[in-house]
Amino acid sequence: MKQKTGVTIYDLATELNVSPSTVSRALQNHPSIGKATIKAVKELAVKRGYRLNSIAASLRKQQTNNIGVLVSWINRPFISSLISGAEEAARAAGFNVLISQSHDSLDNEKDNVKAFFESRVCGLVVSLAMETQDFEHFNRFLENGTPVVFVDRIPDHLDVQKVIIDNHAAAFKATQHLIDQGCKRIAHFGGALHQAIYRERLRGYKDALQANNLPLDDTIILHGDLLSADEGQKMTEFLLGLPNPPDSIFSANDTAAVSAIQFAKSAGVRIPEDLAIIGFNNDPLCMIIDPPLSSVGHPAADMGRIAVQQILQIKSAEGKLVPQTIMLNTAVIARASSLRKT
Amino acid sequence: MKQKTGVTIYDLATELNVSPSTVSRALQNHPSIGKATIKAVKELAVKRGYRLNSIAASLRKQQTNNIGVLVSWINRPFISSLISGAEEAARAAGFNVLISQSHDSLDNEKDNVKAFFESRVCGLVVSLAMETQDFEHFNRFLENGTPVVFVDRIPDHLDVQKVIIDNHAAAFKATQHLIDQGCKRIAHFGGALHQAIYRERLRGYKDALQANNLPLDDTIILHGDLLSADEGQKMTEFLLGLPNPPDSIFSANDTAAVSAIQFAKSAGVRIPEDLAIIGFNNDPLCMIIDPPLSSVGHPAADMGRIAVQQILQIKSAEGKLVPQTIMLNTAVIARASSLRKT
DNA sequence: CTGAATGCAACAATCGATTGCGCAAGTTGT
DNA sequence: ACAACTTGCGCAATCGATTGTTGCATTCAG
Numbered sequence: 001m002k003q004k005t006g007v008t009i010y011d012l013a014t015e016l017n018v019s020p021s022t023v024s025r026a027l028q029n030h031p032s033i034g035k036a037t038i039k040a041v042k043e044l045a046v047k048r049g050y051r052l053n054s055i056a057a058s059l060r061k062q063q064t065n066n067i068g069v070l071v072s073w074i075n076r077p078f079i080s081s082l083i084s085g086a087e088e089a090a091r092a093a094g095f096n097v098l099i100s101q102s103h104d105s106l107d108n109e110k111d112n113v114k115a116f117f118e119s120r121v122c123g124l125v126v127s128l129a130m131e132t133q134d135f136e137h138f139n140r141f142l143e144n145g146t147p148v149v150f151v152d153r154i155p156d157h158l159d160v161q162k163v164i165i166d167n168h169a170a171a172f173k174a175t176q177h178l179i180d181q182g183c184k185r186i187a188h189f190g191g192a193l194h195q196a197i198y199r200e201r202l203r204g205y206k207d208a209l210q211a212n213n214l215p216l217d218d219t220i221i222l223h224g225d226l227l228s229a230d231e232g233q234k235m236t237e238f239l240l241g242l243p244n245p246p247d248s249i250f251s252a253n254d255t256a257a258v259s260a261i262q263f264a265k266s267a268g269v270r271i272p273e274d275l276a277i278i279g280f281n282n283d284p285l286c287m288i289i290d291p292p293l294s295s296v297g298h299p300a301a302d303m304g305r306i307a308v309q310q311i312l313q314i315k316s317a318e319g320k321l322v323p324q325t326i327m328l329n330t331a332v333i334a335r336a337s338s339l340r341k342t
Numbered sequence: 343m344k345q346k347t348g349v350t351i352y353d354l355a356t357e358l359n360v361s362p363s364t365v366s367r368a369l370q371n372h373p374s375i376g377k378a379t380i381k382a383v384k385e386l387a388v389k390r391g392y393r394l395n396s397i398a399a400s401l402r403k404q405q406t407n408n409i410g411v412l413v414s415w416i417n418r419p420f421i422s423s424l425i426s427g428a429e430e431a432a433r434a435a436g437f438n439v440l441i442s443q444s445h446d447s448l449d450n451e452k453d454n455v456k457a458f459f460e461s462r463v464c465g466l467v468v469s470l471a472m473e474t475q476d477f478e479h480f481n482r483f484l485e486n487g488t489p490v491v492f493v494d495r496i497p498d499h500l501d502v503q504k505v506i507i508d509n510h511a512a513a514f515k516a517t518q519h520l521i522d523q524g525c526k527r528i529a530h531f532g533g534a535l536h537q538a539i540y541r542e543r544l545r546g547y548k549d550a551l552q553a554n555n556l557p558l559d560d561t562i563i564l565h566g567d568l569l570s571a572d573e574g575q576k577m578t579e580f581l582l583g584l585p586n587p588p589d590s591i592f593s594a595n596d597t598a599a600v601s602a603i604q605f606a607k608s609a610g611v612r613i614p615e616d617l618a619i620i621g622f623n624n625d626p627l628c629m630i631i632d633p634p635l636s637s638v639g640h641p642a643a644d645m646g647r648i649a650v651q652q653i654l655q656i657k658s659a660e661g662k663l664v665p666q667t668i669m670l671n672t673a674v675i676a677r678a679s680s681l682r683k684t
Numbered sequence: 685c686t687g688a689a690t691g692c693a694a695c696a697a698t699c700g701a702t703t704g705c706g707c708a709a710g711t712t713g714t
Numbered sequence: 715a716c717a718a719c720t721t722g723c724g725c726a727a728t729c730g731a732t733t734g735t736t737g738c739a740t741t742c743a744g
Contacts, residue, residue, distance in 0.1 A: 008730055008731085010730075019693070019695075020694095021693080021694070021695080021696090022692085024730095024731060024733085025732085025733090031691095032691075032692060034691075034693085052731080053729085054731095055401045055406065055729085055731095056731045057732075058401075058731095060731050060732045061732075062699070065461070074416075074425050076422075080418075084416045084443065091442060091454070098440060100439070101426065101429060115433070119396060119407070262630075288600060288627050288630045290632045351701065352700075363701090364723055365701095366702060367702090367703090370702095374723075376721075376722055395700050396701095397701095398701045401701080401730070401731095402700080402703085
């Protein structure tokens with residue numbers, strides 16, 4: 001006969017002739033419980049296969065063991081890797097991961113944040129929706145002391161915990177790479193400028209040009225709302241139609257860059273000879289497209305992992321921690337789409 | 343001054359001069375509560391911003407509002423789409439989605455199932471690990487009446503709820519497509535045969551050959567453990583080295599098919615003239631590779647969505663439902679990699 | 685040898701919602 | 715007018731763990 005509900009601390013308490021509170025404290029190594037008692041309790045707990053009922057604990061503590069992860073779209077290579085890392089880190093620490101997606105809509109983001117709040121997650125990992133420019137909806141978490149860690153797409157003027165890559169440096173390196181390959185007129189596909197990541201990438205691009213004494217030409221700095229394949233194609237079409245087209249493109253994502261390759265090829269433009277291209281993210285696509293797309297690689301899974309670890313740290317520090325920004329390194333991954341020299 | 347914990351049914355009860363039990367029942371439209379009372383309770387609930395404390399409810403009911411989703415790898419196009427669909431359906435119904443990945447290891451799968459069980463998920467959506475051949479670890483769920491829905495990679499000899507695609511028909515159609523394009527000697531890349539999906543695909547392939555009076559040659563039926571890019575390349579190399587190489591390949595996934603294209607191209611084999619190729623899954627890669635890869639498309643997001651809906655249905659039916667198998671349709675998506683005729 | 689400090693553990697309240705049982709007022713039947 | 719229902723709702727236990735407070739023994743200092 002199975003006991004539906006499993007062993008409880010009351011069962012253990014009865015068997016050991018102690019009170020449930022003692023059992024509870026013993027299991028948590030509470031200092032006011034004797035060494036011997038702790039040992040006895042723990043041994044019996046193992047013997048009887050005791051398992052904490054996390055729901056009961058959650059009710060009492062008004063907080064679950066679940067970490068919410070809020071992203072724009074799950075089915076994107078970068079995001080799913082990030083989630084993967086977060087999931088592993090959380091599970092390793094005995095936490096569960098709750099997922100939701102904003103579909104890049106602010107309204108969804110707000111709803112989901114609210115749902116997470118009401119389901120009493122013990123921490124939140126967020127990568128903002130493309131639209132998001134105000135952050136009030138996170139206040140309930142911040143106020144009530146629940147750790148929130150922003151990842152990748154972050155609110156840049158807020159003093160909160162962040163895990164990001166060095167977008168400026170990455171963009172600088174990518175641009176410099178093109179310059180090193182002999183490119184002199186480099187176009188840029190950027191994203192919505194209210195998102196810090198795109199602003200930083202633009203800045204890195206500009207700084208690299210300046211550092212190499214190359215002129216800055218605003219007509220070949222283009223911006224997409226979502227940097228979709230469609231936008232990538234239109235932007236490429238525009239560039240190639242210019243009287244003075246660029247000799248290379250630094251795209252702030254791979255999707256648009258791949259699209260650029262496809263369109264350019266179809267237009268008879270040789271890559272990289274006529275047009276060198278480098279993307280951003282190092283999506284799997286990069287190695288499939290012909291020629292293979294150079295890109296900027298970043299540790300997506302690590303970002304997820306670290307974000308979760310940050311949450312756990314903040315929890316254990318109990319608010320004695322000052323929000324910090326963790327910046328991860330990136331690497332230019334050079335492939336045929338940008339390699340002009342052997 | 344914010345109330346940390348929010349409004350409870352006790353607050354509503356006090357204000358309305360009824361008992362908490364009445365409030366609880368009213369909110370659930372319990373038949374033994376008067377129409378007027380229900381209305382009054384609900385109105386006040388809205389007015390005071392009452393929110394169910396799901397933890398308390400969970401404790402009492404010994405069950406959460408979380409649906410566990412257990413997959414092999416989150417960061418795969420098919421899987422992440424499936425999760426995306428599941429997440430949307432769950433959220434729409436007021437449930438949360440808990441994610442975990444087996445990394446295709448049976449041990450991980452067991453651990454994660456156990457973790458989900460202990461965290462009292464109210465339902466489980468599973469796509470099996472590649473390794474999995476026994477299913478005892480799901481018994482605790484089945485025994486205790488928690489709905490489990492298997493998706494895509496399913497235990498085929500078990501009488502459980504399943505959501506799958508018609509792998510046999512899909513494989514038949516894909517093979518027939520190659521035949522229609524004039525292919526006469528069609529190779530097959532299959533997966534581990536203890537997984538029903540691969541067995542079915544193989545069967546569909548064979549049946550299509552037979553239906554067209556084409557000979558069956560076991561030397562060009564190859565099997566990969568994971569159908570990775572690496573395996574795809576090796577299998578292609580093997581095929582091209584045969585004295586009598588095939589004129590086409592039906593691969594049970596896109597990864598291996600893309601790899602085949604890449605290797606074949608590098609070996610000077612023309613696609614589709616010398617070698618026509620069709621994959622399976624319709625991953626984004628298909629449209630990136632040159633030539634674009636034909637594939638079998640299936641509704642990944644729908645599978646996730648339907649799986650979650652099944653869970654909800656089973657819950658509401660309270661065990662009065664016989665396990666059924668829902669089979670979704672697929673479509674051959676013909677692209678240049680297999681189109682020999684105009 | 686006595687008052688104080690210390691170590692260990694029990695009591696009981698609490699978290700918020702759910703639910704079996706029972707009771708009272710109102711309705712119907714005869 | 716009395717028994718038999720029906721309708722509507724309250725009481726109190728329960729889910730399992732956590733935690734502030736209290737209390738009993740030892741042990742130690744003076």
